[in-house]
Amino acid sequence: MIKQDLLDCHLRIKPHIHNTAVLSSRLINTKIGIEVFFKCENFQRAGAYKIRGATNAILQLSHTQKSKGVVTHSSGNFAQALSLAAKNIGVPAHIVMPSTAPAVKKVGVMEYEGKIYECEPTLRARQEMADIIVKQTEATFLHPSNNENVIMGHGTAAMELLEGQPNLNMIFCPVGGGGLIAGSALAANYFGKDCTVLGGEPFSVDDAYRSLMSGKIEGNETTDTIADGLKTTLGDKNFPIIQKHVQKIVRVTEAEIVDAMRLVWERMKIIIEPSSAVTVAALIRDANENPSIYKDKKVGVIISGGNVDLNNLPF
Amino acid sequence: MIKQDLLDCHLRIKPHIHNTAVLSSRLINTKIGIEVFFKCENFQRAGAYKIRGATNAILQLSHTQKSKGVVTHSSGNFAQALSLAAKNIGVPAHIVMPSTAPAVKKVGVMEYEGKIYECEPTLRARQEMADIIVKQTEATFLHPSNNENVIMGHGTAAMELLEGQPNLNMIFCPVGGGGLIAGSALAANYFGKDCTVLGGEPFSVDDAYRSLMSGKIEGNETTDTIADGLKTTLGDKNFPIIQKHVQKIVRVTEAEIVDAMRLVWERMKIIIEPSSAVTVAALIRDANENPSIYKDKKVGVIISGGNVDLNNLPF
Secondary structure, eight states, rough: OOHHHHHHHHHGGGSSOOOOOOOOOHHHHHHHHHHOOOOOOGGSSSTTTTTHHHHHHTTTOHHHHHHEEEEEEOHHHHHHHHHHHHHTTTTOEEEEEESSSSSHHHHHHHHOOOOEEESSSSSSHEEEEEEHHHHHHHEEOOOSSSSSSHHHHHHHHHHHHHHOOTOOOOHHHHOOHHHHHHHHHHHHHHHHOEEEEEEEEEEEGGGHHHHHHSSSOOSSSOOOSSGGGOSSSSOTTTTTHHHEEEEEEEEEHHHHHHHHHHHHHHHOOOOOHHHHHHHHHHHHHHHOOHHHHHHTOOEEEEHHHHHHOSSSSSO | OOOHHHHHHHHHHGGEEEEOOOEEOOOHHHTTTTEEEEEEGSSSSBOOOOOHHHHHHHTTHHHHHHHOEEEEEEEHHHHHHHHHHHHHHHHOOEEEEEEESSSSHHHHHHTTTOOEEOOOOSSSHHHHHHHHHHHHHHHHOOSSSSSSSHHHHHHHHHHHHHHHHHTTTEEEOOOOHHHHHHHHHHHHHHSSSSSSEEEEEGGGGOOOHHHHHHHHHHOOOOOOSSSSGGGGOOOOTTTTHHHHHHEEEEEEOOOHHHHHHHHHHHHHBBOOHHHHHHHHHHHHHHHHHHHHHHHOEEEEEOBOOOOOOSSSSSO
């Protein structure tokens, strides 16, 4: 994935996505003591950055592949993103969802005309169901984060952020499956001026932190976090990029996540999901621990999404 | 208040306020069937449009008046707005607040260095306390809505909206004390192209609706609404403007308010307070009842504020 690949990718998906707003908050800048630029992918179509990678991956399929459609398994944002991206391009989308997925997520997929296949809520059952659909329909399986075209698509959010703020010193991303931070790291590498990329991750699912330490992809023993988008683990396509280009991963507590979420909701009046609050919390923690590093720095934060269940808030 | 007065007012307050974003939602446009432009005063400093009028009123005081400070009584957004506006200009602010005002509002006033005077939670006690402070400090009393300089300041939100969208056919505002809708009506009259202004009001506090019917300022027998910013009644300065320039007031139920609030939170990912949801609900109701009037129209909505208590949400 060279610089031109990312430029081509951005041009390719532009008609299908929003170039989302970049917001700042005087109050939050004063509180943290640095200048922060929030790239608001919560305002993205389907409420999260994931339509970027989904769109790029579909547009890279051959005509024959497109006609047979795409398959994924997801209980969250990628299910809706792939359904909408497929609808925009005119391609069928088959979505395997665990039977435990919230009704609101299923409704989202249906609104975007994705075909839902329910399965048992285990990773194995999800993969088996996806395999059957691939076999029956000859549709192409698209992984939400461990796919080069998805990674590049996800990286376009950081590209747009750097277009407006070319002098950013750092960019913070959440780390779940690793697609967003890998894409952002490529974007910072090619389009930033000495811009480092840092990840935010909950202590309770700190597989990426441990993977960087051990040098191999680690799993999680529990998935007990409010940040429901960050429970997944890294993949062989994105891990090498993260190893090469991500400076460090900052871990945060559940209480820090909720505090950061409340701070952004109350002060910026925008709705961010817990996975995005992880990133804000990581910035606050790291800036508190290393004030000399952050002095006079400009920091970008990828607000990954705003899909929350209003009936089940942590406040 | 002529056109030049509003232009002067806008120039005067510009350094102290944000020219807030105007957002649209493809999904909401499709749902309502018209093109809607949301002027996001929830992103305004102190979280609401009120700093516009507060700033203009303070800047119009003489040097001597400024040195003695300003007084108001408010349990809500105007208390914080006047405190911040006074702080920005370097003027003392005395804020009379009912003892029942939420702690979060008092903290807001204190953060902006306003001096709080607690009183019994009746309109009479509030006015008496304000009178005493005026007597003791010679500070100037500023009414949150029934003051020409406040009305003009509040009208600059609609001016900015019309700068970006000069062809709006209608602008919807919430109606509480009447300052915002009166200012918006003046702005639409001077800067719009045949742009009408409509108000949104809860059925349970429909004093403005009844005032337009009867031709005199009416009160409310109860204040039982979730839209806590709209419980106040019109004043002799803004009522004549409303009579002359406001086309009609659309009343909405409490359920419609909560539904509209949820729609905007879920679909636009921005936090709006119930008083702002009233305006969205009024647009939805009126567009449903009069589809032919709304066909191919461009409609502006003033999102008045985003100050909600996250511990006490209606979801």
